[in-house]
Amino acid sequence: MPAPLTQETLARAPKVLLHDHLDGGLRPQTVLELADAVGYTGLPADDAEALGTWFRQAADSGSLVRYLETFAHTVAVMQTPEAVQRVARECVLDLAADGVVHAEVRMAPELLTAMPIETAVEAMLDGYAAGARETGTTVGALLCAMRQADRWDEVAGLVVRYRDAGVVGFDLAGPEIGFPADRHPSAIALLDEAGAHRTVHAGEADGIGSIRGALDGARAERLGHGVRIADEVPEDGGPLGPVAQRVLDDQVTLEVAPSSNVQTGAYPSIARHPVDRLHRAGFAVTLNTDNRLMSGVTPTSEFVAVVEAHGWGWDDVQTVTERAVAAAFLGDGARADLLGRVREGFAAARA
Template identity: 55%
Template sequence: MLLHDHLDGGLRPGTIIELAEEFGYPSLPSTDAEELGEWFASAADSGSLERYLETFSHTVGVMQDRAALVRVAAECAEDLAADGVVYAEVRFAPEQHVTRGLALEDVVEAVLEGFRVGARRAAGDGRRVQVYCLLTAMRHAARSREIAELAVRYRDEGVVGFDIAGAEAGFPPTRHLDAFEYLRQQNAHFTIHAGEAFGLPSIWEALQWCGTDRLGHGVRIVDDLEVGDDGQVRMGRLAAYVRDKRIPLEMCPSSNIQTGAAKSLAEHPVGLLTRLRFRVTVNTDNRLMSGCSLTSELTDLAHTFGYGWADLRWFTVNAMKSAFIGFDERLALINDVIKPAYAQLIG
């Protein structure tokens, strides 16, 4: 189960090269697929969220026509299915894919078609996957209300929610209150990137001013926890609120290390937050930039913190409980897919 994965952060290097050639896009640092994949990982591994975000100029640069968007989305669904993911919410910003004349609606419809194509191909290979999308607005831009309306318009077609993303510092979520108020009025779901590169004020605004359903990353909630010499944890009011209300944390460990939100996996707050039983979910963020998959993220956590299959099942069920599809669908996936699969592993 995957709740936080960016479409433009998960392209296959070979696809980027082929699309760049088709578009006449001249700026790739390499036209060798292996070298290009290594470049993305190293360029993203800077310890800076702003530098990390710069790598997306190349992926977004080749995702500017309908055929490219369909292809990228289809390959995304296939790649997730090959990794064993059976449910995913993949996010993208429609406003970043209109430089060659596509309308916002064209972008959304192309991506949705791509997800359907990829899911059918995966099914032909005996793998089941459901891929829905979140429409993202860029927090430094002024189109959030427009994108929120777009998400509501397509919510019966495969768009299950809304998101804002981009550099946090200087661009608080409260700049987009109009969008969030509209979404609440429309009984629509949304998540907010908060508490990644910026601290508790970003999380507090996302929750108490904007009313977010989930926290994208939310890693800095650890700033409201104090661990004593005896190992006892004193929890501040915001952290207690997040835990008590079961606010889902869309944690992306490898990405957080790359952007400097955590120094290492061993020091990542996911360990403490899991021990305290926050609603922790494990995600990939950007599979290309972080050189990761959901399997690799869970495997690394298991090795680092000593988690067993029961712990990994807990992360997976947390994610499914926190998904933006209906309750009956979530319950069916938990009872009919997740629990039986883990039962075979746990024994």
């Protein structure tokens, strides 16, 4: 008999994380120390526990706009290369401590306005590399362009320039509504020409049209969130809508983050979240944290929540993890090594 699925056994299981924001995962104590170092006085609390509670409560408003406002504080304290490097290193340490063996962590370098954008990217990469050396957890950087800004070409160029130094792909973040994924076709063309990977936030705050735009306009390989594809997946098992059928047929990876979706008001609870319906229907569902500070989650806690709400077993957890391995922006050799590591880790966790 396999070991029971508990928080302890899930914590031991290997995890692969595809959707985690660097500026959404700071340690509260680090936020306080960095604010003190740079003279930032805008924090709403002055001790780590109270600050962590504030972030979660502010993010629990049920509004994506209010949720995104919490990032003003984390970005404000990340305005030096040393701060960025520290946050990136601690990100890897925290993920590794929770059983993550590979992660792709994203950040919009254009938000780090107090330094040249190249300096911001290099500081992130230095921090990830330091954390990887200490833990053995491998990390790839995803660089976000903000949909509402006009620096897509610049960010796409950085993805290509730094892809041999640890940058694994391009992302579009920020408001979906009103800012389509093909707004700057020159950036997409640059990525196409270089054969660069991309994932696009779509199907979180907006619906099927946003998902179609990410696929057609940006040629997304993965969908950040993507859960609104469920709008075309009837609960009664009826025929799928055309975009859902395409996403299923092409096995476009869904970077699902249930707790975050509940916080931003997309769904009322984990139990009502379509993660299980999509998984059962054969979609390429992966399970992710989005913003660990704002949501008060870890990769393990996200699995625990879905296991408890939807009755997942070991096979479900392992299948979702192996899907993440298949979708990671890795070379074939590194992917095969990671898959072996994951299967070995599950064999031990399930024993």
